[in-house]
Amino acid sequence: MDSLRGIDSFIRAVETGSIAAAARQLGITPAAASQNIARLEQEIGTRLLVRTTRRLALTEAGKIYFERVRRVVSDLDAAQAALSVLHERPQGRLRVAVSAAFGRHVIARMLPSFSAAWPDVSVELILNDERLDHIRDEIDISIRFFRPTGAGLVTRRLGSVPIIICASPDYLAEHGVPREPEELKNHSCLLFRTPYDGRLLPWGFIRNGIRFEPELHVSIICNDIDALATMTMAGAGISRLGAFLARDLVASGKVVSLFATGSASSGAEADPEPLDFHICLQDRQAMLPKVRLFIDHIIEEWRKNPVR
Structure with missing residues (x-):
């Protein structure tokens, strides 16, 4: 002993x-x-x-x-x-780190039903796009749009989120509507700088099965997706938003979707490249009841209500 x-x-x-x-x-x-x-x-x-x-x-x-x-x-x-x-009933603290916008608009909605089913588990939801160390930061589970690296870290793909390229009606009325991604170089583009590595998140498109990144005219850079959405609605330019955030804005008429997904064919049209999200944890924690049950819950909730 x-x-x-x-x-x-x-x-x-x-x-x-x-x-x-x-x-x-x-x-x-x-x-x-x-x-x-x-x-x-x-x-x-x-x-x-x-x-x-x-x-x-x-x-x-x-x-x-x-x-x-x-x-x-x-x-x-x-x-x-x-x-x-x-x-044993699962119990104790469960620290879950999630990419900020995805956690705010998707994962947060899944937590009430988990807490109702397992009231002895205290979930701490950490919304953060910074680079995290599961051991140093005492993170039990993370859900990220990139794959963290580290000793003993295992990942499981949760699913893909469609991307919507969009702008406000006022912006498009003043500057015109781009018909293909190559025209983005003539427009004000609002880009997201990923806090975990400091790089600008690329705007990938798929046309005829081939991925490409068009030239962009960068007008504003921000490290918060919700702030980019606010600037987009205010007419600052064109942004790249996850469907979990943009769908309601499109439905309400606050923004207009460009290069709609599912329309790509043999012409100039192209689909925005979707964003994959992954569940990550230390392999030594994979069988802990609270960890296993939380992951099962998130996967089941995603299966029932995937982001489209």
């Missing part, structure tokens, strides 16, 4: 970058976590960590040991979680 405490403290210290952070995750004091690691090192007869005032560093032996034991602990966690399904 002492060995397992030491191994768990060691793994979490390496993953979080500090003994203090590992202790917080384990619910013990930093001194206790440090003692657990020291006893483990004494038991196996070798130094695993080099402790400095600023950070931890793995010794050569520590690197080898970490790669071996982290898989063992992951298997133990999965086994315990699988057994808990038989006799």
Whole structure:
């Protein structure tokens, strides 16, 4: 048992970058976590960590040991979680990070029914397009339009969201209606800068099965999709919005859809490239009842009401 405490403290210290952070995750004091690691090192007869005032560093032996034991602990966690399904109600905190606009307009609507079914699970919804570290930021599940990377991270595709290229009626009345994507270079385009890597989100189109990105005249850049939608309605230019946000705006007449999806054929018309969303989690948490049930719930809700 002492060995397992030491191994768990060691793994979490390496993953979080500090003994203090590992202790917080384990619910013990930093001194206790440090003692657990020291006893483990004494038991196996070798130094695993080099402790400095600023950070931890793995010794050569520590690197080898970490790669071996982290898989063992992951298997133990999965086994315990699988057994808990038989006799425990899921409970505790569940931290879910979601791309901001998608979380605001899609995932948030799915949470009330989950909470009603599993009242002992406390869900914390984090709307954020920044790059996250599941371990450091203590994220149980993330749902992103890009695939995060990291040790032990697994992803599952949730589905595709149609993209609507749109502008306000006033803008189109003043500047004209582009009939094909190549004409966007003559219009004011509102672009989204992705906070997780600082790049501008590309405007991809599909024509006759071939993907291309037209030349754009960039007028305004913003790192928030809802703000871009507001500027679009105000007549600032043409924007690229997910259907979960744009459909209601089109239906109400606040914006007009351009290059409508499903119309691409052999002519100049082209379909905006859809956006894929992925569910991501650490493999060691995949069998936790609250995690499994939340993912099943989101997938079922998406199946019943996909974004079109």
